[in-house]
Amino acid sequence: MAWSFPKLTRRTFIKGAAATTAMGALATSKIASAHLPSWDDLMFADSKRKEMKEKLDYTICNFCSSLCNIEIRTLTDGETSRIVKLEGNPHSTLNRGRACARGQSGLFQTYDTDRIKTPMIRVEGSKRGEMAFRKASWEEAYEYIAKNTKDVKPWEWTTVGGWTNCVFYMNWAVPFSMANQIPNIVASPMQHCVTTGHLGTDSVTGNFNIHDEILPDFDNARYIMYIANNGSMGAVSTARVVRAAEGIQRGAKVVVLDPRLSETAAKADEWVRIRPGTDLDFTMALMNEIMSKDYYDKDFCIKHTNLPFLIEKDAEGEWQILRDANGNFSVYDEVTASVQQVKAHDNANELSLDGKRLIPSLRLPEGLELNGKPVQTVFEAQLDEIKHITPEFAAKTTTIPAEDIVRIAYEYSHIKPAIIDPGWMGARYNNVQMLRRTQAMLQTLIGGIDSKGGWINAAEVRHKVHTTHEARQKGEQQMHPLATVGGMPFAEMVVDVFSNPKNFKHGKPAWAYAFAEQQKAAGKPWVSLPVMADTGLFESVRGEVEYKGEQYLTKAFFINGANPVHHYFPDSYWKDMLNHDNVSCVVCMDVLPSDTTAYADVILPNSTYLERDEPGIYGNGVNQDLGLTTRFKAIDPIYDTHEVADVMFKMTEIISGKAGVEAYYQSIDELAGLSASKAKKYVAEETAKGTPDPHAAAYRRVSMENAAEEVGETAENFEKILREKGVYYIKTMEELLEEAAMPQKMPVPTKSGRLEFYSGLFEMIRGNSTTRAPNFGVLATHFPSGILGEKVNQDRMLGEGEFYFTYGKSPTVSHGSTNANNPVLSAINVFKEDIYTGIWINPTRADKLDIKTGDMIKITNLEDESLNVDGKAYVTNQVQPESVFMYSSFGTENAALSRAAGFGSAINKVIGYKVDPVVAGFRSQEFTIKVEKV
Amino acid sequence: MFYFGQEQWNWLVAVYLFLGGMGAMVMAISTLVHRLKVFGQDNTLLMIWGNLTGFVMLSVGSAMLFYHLLDHLAVWHVLLGVFNKPDAWIAWGTWSIIFGMIWGLVYTLPHIPTPKFLGWCQLLKFFKWFGTKYAGLMAWGTVFMSVFTAVYTGMLLQSFPAVELWHNPGIPVLFTVSATSTALASLLILQYVVVRADDHELRHRFELIDTWLIGSEIIIIAGFFFYLLNGTLNGQASHELLWGDPIWTYGFFVAGLIVPFLINLGMVTHKLPSNGFLVIVSATLILMGGYILRHYMLLAGIWELPYPK
Amino acid sequence: MAHYAMLIDLNTCTGCNACMAACAVENQTPFWSDKWRTKVHDITKGKTDADTARIFFPRLCNHCDNPPCVTVCPTGATYKMDNGIVDVDDDMCMGCQACTLACPYDERYALDYDDNTEKKAVFGEETLKKTRPGVDKCNFCRDRVEDNRLPACVETCVGNARQFADLDNPNDPVTQLINSGIAEPLMAHLGTKPNVYYIPVKKQTIHYERDMFNGQNSEGGLHPVGGENGTTFERKQAAESGQTEPAHEQAMFDVNSPFANSSDAQMTDLLKVEA
Known part of the structure; x- marks a missing residue:
């Protein structure tokens, strides 16, 4: 019955109006469709809001590495609890009580209907990528993993960590590698930000x-x-x-x-x-x-x-x-x-x-x-x-x-x-x-x-550097480096852990280093510091990497909270890799399905951050004030989900048996300073109590006690303050600068x-290598971006059919994240669809190609024309005429992400694999494209 | 600046505005004509048909309105509006429609013989008695309420300040004129097709008045034309939406106003034979125009803001 | 008594949409139907590369002191509170939508049965603030404000663009900002007496070799920009006329740069009607 009036479009008139608009909202207007109510409609909600009590909990946002402090408001009547609102924590000097759109929408990740609710095992006979899964119990899932990785040697495992893991799970991820003798981590922030x-x-x-x-x-x-x-x-x-x-x-x-x-x-x-x-x-x-x-x-x-x-x-x-x-x-x-x-x-x-x-x-x-x-x-x-x-x-x-x-x-x-x-x-x-x-x-x-x-x-950095400095002055050695070392020494430690074959009983470093050596020996381009990078991974999967005469294969993946199929380059790389015959098992742990979980054999569901008492106590992110913070859960896990710590212990048991588990406790103790004996004791207590995630709970207690001791409080008082304020502040920026400005x-x-x-x-890298590329200059050295060629300066206009390719992040989606599927964020993206999903192109170029806003266009990588992507054009003066621009967050393919799938275009379809020789940092805009109407 | 229209008050409301104004005036004129024994005639049959037709029109119109609501169960609150919100036109209009319909029906009932199967109905007997005893009151009540109904719809549209097309004194005048004109057209159709009484003088009077009304309406529309053309960009946008659309220009203005005006003018000046066919054609065109007018008035209302919808 | 108003600084709104998310969650609005109590528009100004600008424009109910929506409401569902907030009563509103037409700012929307029923699933039936269909709009988060908190959009605004004021409190710094005249309300000429004020955007410049740049054609030897190909830069002419200031000081400031002119920003025309 919905009649629609002829709609005004930009074209009907408005001569002389200087302002224009993207047409999205107007073209599909949302008006009340009059209809008589169904019985369901007349069942107005039975709201118990007035009888419910509001409780406050404090947590840390999960949607970027700013790690803003968040206040959770939950309504509860004793039986049902529902998180109703997130705010910036007003006590936090980091984000000063504010939260961005992603932070505000976080509760809808917990309540997202697309969440992974139970472990899933890939249906027999299906291929990876089809997203054909059946529900399973945790026991089944673990059995499946054990069975399919029986013949996988430790170095043939690769763990892939998303940035949440880098930030929150260092204490578990690095010891996991050590305890299981797995030298291979691909950490997604590295080649995108941290090392590049x-x-x-x-x-x-x-x-x-x-x-x-x-x-x-x-x-x-x-x-x-x-x-x-x-x-x-x-x-x-x-x-x-x-x-x-x-x-x-x-x-x-x-x-x-x-x-x-x-x-x-x-x-x-x-x-x-x-x-x-x-x-x-x-x-x-x-x-x-x-x-x-x-x-x-x-x-x-x-x-x-x-x-x-x-x-x-x-x-x-x-x-x-x-x-x-x-x-x-x-x-x-x-x-x-x-x-x-x-x-x-x-x-x-x-x-x-x-x-x-x-x-x-x-x-x-x-x-x-x-x-x-x-x-x-x-x-x-x-x-x-x-x-x-x-x-x-x-x-x-x-x-x-x-x-x-x-x-x-x-x-x-x-x-x-x-x-x-x-x-x-x-x-x-x-x-x-x-x-x-x-x-x-x-x-x-x-x-x-x-x-x-x-x-x-x-x-936090200053604090670590300060304590290291004082220890150094006293001639002391620093214990528990994961927790105490900051700055470049930390980087060096991490590099050493994975590159030094002596750290592993089997004598093999990460395949990334093996590959680098191999390349170097063959006179081919090689990467100096492939820290937790993917360089050599594809070759290892394909069996093309050798170390000391032995083949160095990669047969199994444990992908934790990471989405490389969507945000590494190009998408086909990871799809082919995960689908390779040599790969016998892909385990993904995540909250929501993603383009990567589609390639798993087993998907293990993680609890969301709002359902978690974090097993560690952390510094207050990048705050200039020194403080400690953690997460308090607002509600119990809604689904059959588990915590990373517990899953990693179980995985250790599968991969390395009881001895591995013991080594894991010890490794966590050594590296992170979390006492193994205490942890074991608490694990036993929690298990006896029936806690669903006893390891996470145990380490929570250990961490809390450690942190309390560090600041000179009792554990109870320390926890009380954290519970009430969300952050425990130790020193202000002014005080710290006075003491320890560096x-x-x-x-x-x-x-x-x-x-x-x-x-x-x-100087050190130069000393360890024969590389003399300008990237390694001990002084700042000029060299061009490489778009037009490694030694070619960009001092000329591009040709008629050629464009630069640029991309950037939208304010509503975390890079590489599945929160494009968040219902609230998705609705905002739809509201801004033309701008967020359009391919920006300047009118002077668009006119020559007869392209108007809304036209389907295809952009093709001129270095490799198999790399291309389609999208709708957004013609605007807001982009430099030689360039096109795309927001990077869209183009999910997995239909299990019901709101994100098919929305916008994926940049990693047009970006090829090109890495720098220092750290394998991606050179993801280093090509030109052509633009065509489709 | 951005310019956009609205879609909340869609064809359902346009139908109501059309049927409401027209139905109300049909009842008013029917009742008046009967009560005053215009031209010394009985006019009862016309009154009955008129009032029932008007009643049906108002019912259908009100049903459209009811259907259009977002929360039907809350509709009763509007009945308290005249006490709580006497500044709201809709509050008054709701009651005027209700009273107009009831009083008009009560006025009419005594003149309709009770069908045998309803002989038992005491309520019916009561209303018939009441309508006879208080016929005068009912009549003037109906007329007043109905005229109010026809006028208030224009006042309502005028009360929306952002829309240049609506927020001007021309709208209430236009709507009242149009309501009356379409009511007369309906009555003429009833007279020629259904009632077929020997009331030629009345018919001619209706045709004459209608001619004047259509002529006035043409002047009012012309006024709007120039008012919008020289108006702000808001008005210009409305102008474009109206006069750039063939349905408005040819369907309403030409076929719904000019042509009937010419036909009627011809008839009342005896240049054209006054036959049923022409009258009905003219009346039908007027009715069609009456709907298009309301529809496009709603369609062409424009908001002007520094942001889009 | 309080008199609530809002001040929006368009110079620090980065279009992050946090307010849209916060409002939708707090007020349980049917965002899946693209219906919002507040929106942040991403508006392009200008027609050429040289004058293009991008303005983020948050909009919401203006809680007018002379609200046309209140006048037309036949049930009294929409009403103006003593503290200035204009609210809609969930139970009384029958949804005739006259108010949505009366509002000159297009800030009201219809929440229909489909939306209303879906709300139960999305937000959880037991926590709903409003349970019936009808017309919905921003109410300055009235229940939060009455609880001495800020509206959700204001509290979360990462750019401190949205600020809340009590105009009856002369010591309120935001009130003082509003009273200083630095901000303008929307469409004030309509007589609605709106209570949302906007600080306009400062003028921007782009720096590039407008229209003159063609890559210089040379392979080796770099020509200084502005050589034979010319430049629109007026200072060059001054240099040629042989002024006595030390060369590099003379080259320092672009006298045409808005920064060099004054600290008082030159205002945008966003809020004014354009020809």
């Missing part, structure tokens, strides 16, 4: 996991610049945006470099519409200006960086920093006009080795030689490296006028305090790591590290303790 872009920043600051380790003090900044980064503000990291918004409302100038008018760029005073891939040219031109014109904070630079250290070129033309036999560095002291030495590890260059005050120079007197050889300072050497990257050079590649680059360099260094956001996801080009490195250098040059209105180290009060966790322009990290 972040390692660049880390090489300067010594941190490791930047987006969890630095929270800039946007509140007090007067100039904020974002480069190739929508994730911090627009795609929403609540902890960051609450501060950035404060800064903006106080009058900060915001400058955003982005080829697209992203959500962040929309808040900018200046949207710098840069050509994609050329950001490094921009930052180096900025460095060039700031260094050559002396705009930098001289005091800070000479004191806390290795810019004044003396450096020379060796016989092969490689930069070598000068060190004596004890590793001490040399500087040219202005006071005595002579070369002096400073300690190998220190936070400042104020004193010579014999305790005299000195003022190191950044520029040496003309013709200074040491031992008959010319020397320079790192400052001079660095400037030499980039002096050809002038604003004029950069103008040609970035398409930004040289005058603007010059002006921005001046403003950035003169409007104080200023922040360049460190960046979030890297993984776009060969040179992203170098880009983030130069961003850290720029922030260092203006003295904005651990300073008001600058970058602030996360309290580098001001203590060394940063780099090799030398100073902020490093000459990178100790890359």
Whole structure:
């Protein structure tokens, strides 16, 4: 009976109206369809709300690595409990009582009708990928796994971890590897964020996991610049945006470099519409200006960086920093006009080795030689490296006028305090790591590290570095490294764990390292630090990897809360891999079905975060204040689900028997400091009580007790405070900076303790390899993005039929996550369908191809035309004319995700497999495409 | 700025506006004509047919309205509206329809012989007695309520401030004129087709009045035409939706107004023979136009906002 | 007595949609039917690359002091409270939808039987605040406000774009902001006396070599941008006319840059009718 009036469309009239709109909502209008009620309809709800009581619980959001603190409101009448609302925890100084759309919608992940409610086993005779499963009991599921992995050797297992696992389950995932002798972890944040872009920043600051380790003090900044980064503000990291918004409302100038008018760029005073891939040219031109014109904070630079250290070129033309036999560095002291030495590890260059005050120079007197050889300072050497990257050079590649680059360099260094956001996801080009490195250098040059209105180290990182520093000063060894080590040493530890064959009785490192060795020996491109990366995995599955003469196969997968089929590149890789005959068992543990669980043999259902008392006590994310927090469950698990800790113990029993379980307890004790004897005792108690997940419950108690002891509270009181407030604060940012600002009060966790322009990290890698690619430069080295070729600068317009490909995150979906299926988020995405699922293209290009908004188009990777994807066009001036843009979160294929399936297009259909030689970081925008109407 | 219309008040409401205004005026005129013994004639048959037809029209219209509601069980609250919300037109309109229908029926009942199978019904006897005793009251009550009903629909549409097409004094005038015009057309059809009494003077009077009304309506529509054309963008949008649509332009304006006007004018000036066929054609066109008018008035209402729907 | 109002700073709304989610969950609205009490629009302004802008525009019921919706409601279901909130009574509303037409801001929607029945499954029957179909709209989260809390959208706004005010409290900082005149309400000329105020968006600039850039054609040797191919940059002309300021200082500020001009933002035309 629904008559519809002729609808107004943009085309019917409105001559002269300047505003336009995406047509989605208007085209399918939602109006009341009049009808008489059915009997069901007349059964108005029997609401008991007034009789129900509201209870509050505190938890940690699960939908990105901002780890915002959340307050859960549950209504209960004793019998039924229903979570009705999530809020930001008002006691949290991290997210200041706010939560983004994903955080707000979290309860609908728990109540999602598509959830995996019981273990599932793939139907006999079906193929992986068909998503044909039958329900099973946990016993059946475990039996199935045991049966199908009987002949799988430990190194033939690969665990794949999503980012929730990296953040929350380190304590269980790494010991799991050790106890079961499984050297292989593919951790999804690595090749996307942590090792790619972040390692660049880390090489300067010594941190490791930047987006969890630095929270800039946007509140007090007067100039904020974002480069190739929508994730911090627009795609929403609540902890960051609450501060950035404060800064903006106080009058900060915001400058955003982005080829697209992203959500962040929309808040900018200046949207710098840069050509994609050329950001490094921009930052180096900025460095060039700031260094050559002396705009930098001289005091800070000479004191806390290795810019004044003396450096020379060796016989092969490689930069070598000068060190004596004890590793001490040399500087040219202005006071005595002579070369002096400073300690190998220190936070400042104020004193010579014999305790005299000195003022190191950044520029040496003309013709200074040491031992008959010319020397320079790192400052001079660095400037030499980039002096050809002038604003004029950069103008040609970035398409930004040289005058603007010059002006921005001046403003950035003169409007104080200023922040360049460190960046979030890297993984776009060969040179992203170098880009983030130069961003850290720029922030260092203006003295904005651990300073008001600058970058602030996360309290948790600072705390770890501080305790390590104190231990080191006392000459003590640090116990329980997973819990206590921070920054680069943590990274190094992780690298060592999986790359060093001596760590495993079977003597095999991860296949990633075996593969790297194999490639190197064969003279083929190889990756230096394939930390928890997928490089070599496909080859291992196919039986093409050998280690010390033996075949190194991969036969079984344990994929925990990860969705590589959807967010690794390309989708066919993982589909083919998981479907390979050599793979005898794929176990997926997850909350919802996903494109990856479709390829499982066994799906184990995990409880959602709102149903969980977290088995660990954690730091307060990237908060500048030091605090502890955890999760309290609001309701008991609704379905037949279990916790990761318990599943991992069971899996250990299957893979390595009782001995493995014992080793697991011990390994957790050693690495994470959670007492094995206590844990075993509590496990027995919980099992006797009938607790469904006794290991999770036991470790919860152990962790709670440990944390209480650490802060000097009784376990009861500590838990009480956590229960009432959700966070337990120990020290504020101000107090921490006063005590342990780094580098001001203590060394940063780099090799030398100073902020490093000459990178100790890359020096080490260089030392371990024969790689001389510019990625490994010990100083910041310029090289192009690689889109047009590894050595080709982007100083020309693309051809008529060629486009750059760019993608980014939408504010409503966590990258690679299944929360595109969340009913509330999905409804919002439908409301914004044209913009979120459209392929953005500029009208000047679209018109030439006769493409209008809504037309189906196909974009094809010009490097490999088998990689292509279809989608609807969204014609807009908001994207740079040489580029197209897609939001990355959509295009799920698994129909079991009823709302996400078929909505939008998947970017990993058009992106091929290309990795950088340092860490196998994805080079996911490093190609051009053609666009056609379908 | 964005411009968009509404779809909540769809054809169901358009039908109600049409039947409501028309049915009410049919009852008013029928009753009046009978009560005043216009032209010295009996007019009872016409009154009975008129009032019953009007009653049916109002019933169907009200049923449309009822059906259109979102929460049918809550409808009784509207009856208290005149006490709680005397500023709401619908509150008054609800009662005016109810009273108009009941009083009109009560006025009519005494003139309808009781069918044998209802001989037992005391209630019927009571109403017949009541309607006889208080015929005058019933008559004037019906007329007042019915006229109110015809007028209030226009007042209601006028009370929505955002829509330039509606928020002006022309709408109540237009709706009242149209309601009366369509009512006369209905009555003419009844006279020629059903009642067929010897009331030629009445018929001519109806035709004359209707001619005046249609002529007025053409002027009012012309007023709207220019008012919207020179109006704000909101008005211009409505203008486009109306005059850019052949159904409005040709279905309503030409076929529903101009043609009947010319036919009627011809008939009342005796340039055209006054025969049943022409009258019925003209009346039918007027009725068709009356519906299209209401339908398009609802369709073409435009909101102007800095954001889309 | 209180007089509630809202202030929305369009300069810090990042279009994250948290408010849409928070409101839908708090007020149990039929989001699956694309029906919302509040929406955040992603609006494109401008017709060319040079003047394109992207504005996120949150909208909701304005809780007018002269609400046309209250006037037309025949049952009294819709009413204005003493604290300024305009609310709809679940039991009284029969859903004639006159109010949805009367509202100049298009902020009311019909919650029909299908939506109403589906609510039970989606939110859990026992926790529903409203159990009947009818017209629904934002009520400033009245039950939260009466409990001394903020509306859901305000509490969660990550950009601090939405702010809640009590206009009767002169010490309320948001009230002071509103009274300063920095913000404008919508369509005030209609006489509705709305209580939602918007701080307009500051003008933006894009920096790129507008229309003049063609890649310079050269293989080797890099020409400075703005050489033979020209530039629209006026300062270059000043330089050519031989001014005496030190070269690099002269090159510092783009005098046409809005940042160089003043700290008072130049206002957008979003809220005004455009020709």
